Amino acid sequence: MEQFFILKSEPKSFSWDDLKKAPGKKTNWDGVRNYQARNYLRSMQKGDKCLFYHSSTKEPAIVGIVEVSRTAFPDPTAFDPESMYYDPQSASGKVRWYAVEVRFYGEFEKPILRSELKQYAELSKTELLRRGSRLSVIPLRASEFQFICSLRKIIYEK
DNA sequence: GCCAACGTTGGC
DNA sequence: GCCAACGTTGGC
Secondary structure, eight states, rough: OEEEEEEEEEETTTHHHHHSSSSSGEEEEEOOOOHHHHHHHHHHHTEEEEEEEOOSSSSOOOEEEEEEEEEEEEGGGOOOSSSTTTTGGGSEEEEEEEEEEEEEEEEEEEEHHHHHHOOOOGGGGOOGTTOOOOOOOEEEEEHHHHHTTTTTTTEEEO
């Protein structure tokens, strides 16, 4: 069954525009260093849809949709001493952290601001909107995903 | 810049 | 195994 998630990113480290400019409009979703978020990454199946959310910015917002194009694999950045996500405890070759690959799926005609999202009773149980919610990979109910998608025209590209 | 909420660490 | 201290996240 198709699953849905929210992926958080700070635009100053990796933005929606960065994704659109990337070769093949795809990227490794790596650097996740939280066990719960990692477990969600590992549960992702090819074709699962993720809303792309800009956090820690003036106007936090959902900006687009990506789909999982490769299921979980050991996160290369954990083994790379040059990477800011390097994990010394993974150096032995033990796999602690995983990444998935995601690719562009659709873009909302206008960003859906967090302040707007909070107004809808349909999203009152959405983990993203809970105060203190810090997970960078957040599961989303199908009904919530569909509701959010109904809020904007979606621009698909071939 | 503030601070609430959370995860992690480490002493015991 | 408990829990206080600490660091980080991220909205506001």
